[in-house]
Amino acid sequence: xxxxxxxxxxxxxxxxxxxxxxxxxxxxxxxxxxxxxxxxxxxxxxxxxxxxxxxxxxxxxxxxxxxxxxxxxxxxxxxxxxxxxxxxxxxxxxxxxxxxxxxxxxxxxxxxxxxxxxxxxxxxxxxxxxxxxxxxxxxxxxxxxxxxxxxxxxxxxxxxxxxxxxxxxxxxxxxxxxxxxxxxxxxxxxxxxxxxxxxxxxxxxxxxxxxxxxxxxxxxxxxxxxxxxxxxxxxxxxxxxxxxxxxxxxxxxxxxxxxxxxxxxxxxxxxxxxxxxxxxxxxxxxxxxxxxxxxxxxxxxxxxxxxx
Amino acid sequence: xxxxxxxxxxxxxxxxxxxxxxxxxxxxxxxxxxxxxxxxxxxxxxxxxxxxxxxxxxxxxxxxxxxxxxxxxxxxxxxxxxxxxxxxxxxxxxxxxxxxxxxxxxxxxxxxxxxxxxxxxxxxxxxxxxxxxxxxxxxxxxxxxxxxxxxxxxxxxxxxxxxxxxxxxxxxxxxxxxxxxxxxxxxxxxxxxxxxxxxxxxxxxxxxxxxxxxxxxxxxxxxxxxxxxxxxxxxxxxxxxxx
Ligand SMILES: Nc1ncnc2c1ncn2[C@@H]1O[C@H](COP(=O)(O)OP(=O)(O)O)[C@@H](O)[C@H]1O
Ligand SMILES: [Mg+2]
Numbered sequence: 001x002x003x004x005x006x007x008x009x010x011x012x013x014x015x016x017x018x019x020x021x022x023x024x025x026x027x028x029x030x031x032x033x034x035x036x037x038x039x040x041x042x043x044x045x046x047x048x049x050x051x052x053x054x055x056x057x058x059x060x061x062x063x064x065x066x067x068x069x070x071x072x073x074x075x076x077x078x079x080x081x082x083x084x085x086x087x088x089x090x091x092x093x094x095x096x097x098x099x100x101x102x103x104x105x106x107x108x109x110x111x112x113x114x115x116x117x118x119x120x121x122x123x124x125x126x127x128x129x130x131x132x133x134x135x136x137x138x139x140x141x142x143x144x145x146x147x148x149x150x151x152x153x154x155x156x157x158x159x160x161x162x163x164x165x166x167x168x169x170x171x172x173x174x175x176x177x178x179x180x181x182x183x184x185x186x187x188x189x190x191x192x193x194x195x196x197x198x199x200x201x202x203x204x205x206x207x208x209x210x211x212x213x214x215x216x217x218x219x220x221x222x223x224x225x226x227x228x229x230x231x232x233x234x235x236x237x238x239x240x241x242x243x244x245x246x247x248x249x250x251x252x253x254x255x256x257x258x259x260x261x262x263x264x265x266x267x268x269x270x271x272x273x274x275x276x277x278x279x280x281x282x283x284x285x286x287x288x289x290x291x292x293x294x295x296x297x298x299x300x301x302x303x304x305x306x307x308x
Numbered sequence: 309x310x311x312x313x314x315x316x317x318x319x320x321x322x323x324x325x326x327x328x329x330x331x332x333x334x335x336x337x338x339x340x341x342x343x344x345x346x347x348x349x350x351x352x353x354x355x356x357x358x359x360x361x362x363x364x365x366x367x368x369x370x371x372x373x374x375x376x377x378x379x380x381x382x383x384x385x386x387x388x389x390x391x392x393x394x395x396x397x398x399x400x401x402x403x404x405x406x407x408x409x410x411x412x413x414x415x416x417x418x419x420x421x422x423x424x425x426x427x428x429x430x431x432x433x434x435x436x437x438x439x440x441x442x443x444x445x446x447x448x449x450x451x452x453x454x455x456x457x458x459x460x461x462x463x464x465x466x467x468x469x470x471x472x473x474x475x476x477x478x479x480x481x482x483x484x485x486x487x488x489x490x491x492x493x494x495x496x497x498x499x500x501x502x503x504x505x506x507x508x509x510x511x512x513x514x515x516x517x518x519x520x521x522x523x524x525x526x527x528x529x530x531x532x533x534x535x536x537x538x539x540x541x542x543x544x545x546x547x548x549x550x551x
């Protein structure tokens with residue numbers, strides 16, 4: 001196993017880990033934001049991610065067919081991201097409004113079942129739309145590698161790593177600095193007290209779903225660009241892995257979800273050096289089980305322990 | 309609005325927690341400029357009444373009017389916008405937000421940034437301790453400081469009517485005095501006050517009128533000078549040692 005000590009291999013795996021980790025982190029944020037406010041796991045979040053990916057797919061396909069992407073490749077990609085985020089944001093808002101809000105005061109199991117129902121429903125809707133056939137993301141930018149002496153990084157990886165960091169910094173600033181972001185934190189801490197401040201709690205909850213969904217959509221487009229093939233089941237595994245990342249970081253904890261995403265991405269990237277690639281998923285679920293047994297509040301999880 | 313008319317008029321409200329009939333027909337009036345106190349022992353229904361006024365709890369019967377508008381079907385956030393703020397029981401400050409952020413949340417309904425900054429100066433003058441701790445996470449404040457913060461936060465909405473739920477709870481006597489002095493100042497600056505207390509001793513010093521609530525009903529209503537002479541009030545709420 002001498003290749004393990006090869007710095008080139010290590011750097012390659014770090015880059016792979018940061019790429020996939022950034023994607024996990026973006027999805028994990030949606031779980032954690034919603035949990036932070038509603039103490040509910042939005043198990044349809046993986047499908048929101050999937051719809052976002054298809055939103056971006058539809059936009060990119062349109063730009064390719066119309067020839068727009070030949071003249072404006074950069075703009076096409078940005079527009080595809082925006083389209084994906086709008087699709088998922090609307091879907092997330094509808095989901096909250098239809099599947100969760102009516103059950104806000106029901107026993108905890110009810111919204112969970114509703115979430116699973118919504119998840120299956122959304123998978124089937126997409127299956128009908130694409131007639132259960134796998135779709136291939138149009139490639140607008142050539143996959144090229146930037147060489148840095150003893151390691152290289154692809155444009156896609158660079159793009160995904162920097163894009164996810166950018167979105168997360170944006171989210172962090174939004175939550176910390178804006179009035180709506182502060183209201184989100186206030187609602188997460190005490191819904192009744194927040195309403196006594198004149199904060200429309202329902203509106204803040206809706207905004208939370210919209211933001212989490214838009215981030216998942218961005219991740220969906222990144223996955224489409226990176227792995228090129230998408231289908232209606234694509235939300236399942238990344239959804240559970242991102243959920244694992246959120247639990248790892250302490251569900252409800254925003255920096256925790258980011259950290260958990262990168263941790264999981266790196267763990268998988270290095271894990272494949274030790275075991276066959278088919279077992280990659282075992283790492284995530286093994287970690288989930290271990291964390292749930294030994295540290296259910298997660299790495300940074302003060303939020304859960306505070307509420308327990 | 310003429311003087312005799314109520315700023316807040318509660319008429320025969322009934323409130324239930326599931327099957328528990330907590331408030332059984334309560335009426336009360338708070339006029340502009342008054343400090344009215346609602347006293348009663350633990351579990352009498354004081355918090356329930358305030359939460360009904362704030363819209364957190366729904367009335368099953370009766371009405372609540374504020375400045376002539378029916379408010380008991382409105383959501384809590386709309387009621388704040390109408391000019392009613394509450395300092396809730398147990399303070400309920402946002403412990404993970406800083407002192408300044410808590411005050412910003414108090415001013416959530418407002419968009420006049422310059423005036424908000426000015427009002428923040430104002431509450432810091434009222435509670436100098438908060439100014440020293442403005443950047444601190446609110447959960448690290450002492451109980452007294454948290455009460456100051458909860459009061460200051462409610463003032464940031466520039467309410468016409470301030471509802472205070474047991475502001476003296478759990479505070480050392482000296483701090484209680486400070487808080488009540490401040491409540492009086494707030495009143496003198498033009499805010500009408502409905503003050504809920506279990507311990508009537510301090511409330512009677514600053515209030516003009518009072519209601520006594522017992523198991524969901526109003527047992528007595530009078531000017532403070534009369535209430536403090538009342539035998540039952542003296543026995544039950546003043547520890548029998550006022551003079
Ligand atoms: N969330 C609740 N669920 C059920 N009963 C409640 C609840 N809150 C208060 N009560 C009951 O309503 C009555 C009035 O309570 P409350 O308004 O809190 O009294 P106070 O503020 O005067 O101490 C009490 O008998 C209390 O047990
Ligand atoms: Mg009470």
